[in-house]
Amino acid sequence: MLSKSQIKLITSLKQKKYRQKHDLFVAEGVKTIKELMQSNLELYALYTTEEINIDAKNEVLISESDLKRISFLTSPNNALAVFKKPELKPINENGLIVVLDAVRDPGNLGTIIRLCDWFGIENLVCSNETVDCYNPKVIQATMGSITRVTVNYLDLVPFLKGNKSPIYGAFMDGDNVYKLNLPKSGIIVMGNEANGISKEVEAAITDKISIPRFGDMQVTESLNVATATAILLSEFKRGT
């Protein structure tokens, strides 16, 4: 049985300001919860409608109607967990760092976090306008990768200007990425879904790069930001 105050706390975590206030976030589904439990994340509470074989002392058995009340999904799974947000590690300036300038779509951010994890990139730096990585849709899309990638939110311009590494930015009219010698350490900046990289951030970029388009059709579309990130990370890492 859930108390009114528990329900209020959990449903409030749908909003970024309450996730920030309480330093908590929600994950749903047995698979996602199990993956998060394998990391050093601290479990705050676990609500399940049936025994799910997770070794958690703060597990509470609840009814399906109670789960519906607290779930963010239209068809709730049989488990919902509340985790404490991890403490932020400092940014490691060795190796590659991915920087996102106002990426808004939770699915795109989730995919990019999974890509960083796959390519062994420890640090993802997001502008304050980028969607929150503890947004429930991002957590659902990252599939546990969120515990292996450090995501910092900060003001990009001072961060980039204070950094000594080369700063690559993805543009429609940059140099062909397939023809460049890419370094093992550096920063890769990806822009907003509709507007690309902002003017202020562009000023800090040292190398503009592009994924060339093949085929002879003249079209204005660009690749989706998550897809472009996949291809660029593959290019940076393939020779290492």
Added chain:
Amino acid sequence: MLSKSQIKLITSLKQKKYRQKHDLFVAEGVKTIKELMQSNLELYALYTTEEINIDAKNEVLISESDLKRISFLTSPNNALAVFKKPELKPINENGLIVVLDAVRDPGNLGTIIRLCDWFGIENLVCSNETVDCYNPKVIQATMGSITRVTVNYLDLVPFLKGNKSPIYGAFMDGDNVYKLNLPKSGIIVMGNEANGISKEVEAAITDKISIPRFGDMQVTESLNVATATAILLSEFKRGT
């Protein structure tokens, strides 16, 4: 004003069987419709709530409440078009062909169609279990690319067995794709989101390939199928 039979026809196109029966499909939103109009697709009907500067003789001005009645979106845009499905072109066996074995997610198929378009790949071949490319969510995700890529649905095993090109398949345990000499002509098979490539299709594959994972974490997750397709197409095309 829309007639009952028009409403019935349009809303029926949400389902694959009626899209097949009538050889029609729906696209929504001015941007998507304009892109589709630029191709040689035949417009069957265009319904708009305001003048949208599309030169179409079969345009019908309707009320917002009528648009709500026929739209597949929760927040309808101000235009909905019905197009005739294009006639299928024969498969061109020169160059690269992408084959999908039971890809179910409309967003993934949409992204893969956009990738084929970007990388100049004319032919996408889908198993009959793959989501329909005229599904409204796929049309929304392809952003006009659907008019530049020929998508055939067929029984994969006879198609693959009747083909003389090398057949590459994406597996978790294949050869490192970064270390291979990849041909300009060939087939690249991508599997289902949860189960990968089926046993029957696997038997027809000549070269198993993998995108290596970087970093030292032992995790069982794979890359998302659209993301993996992006990286593999980039590898096949980067040297050409």
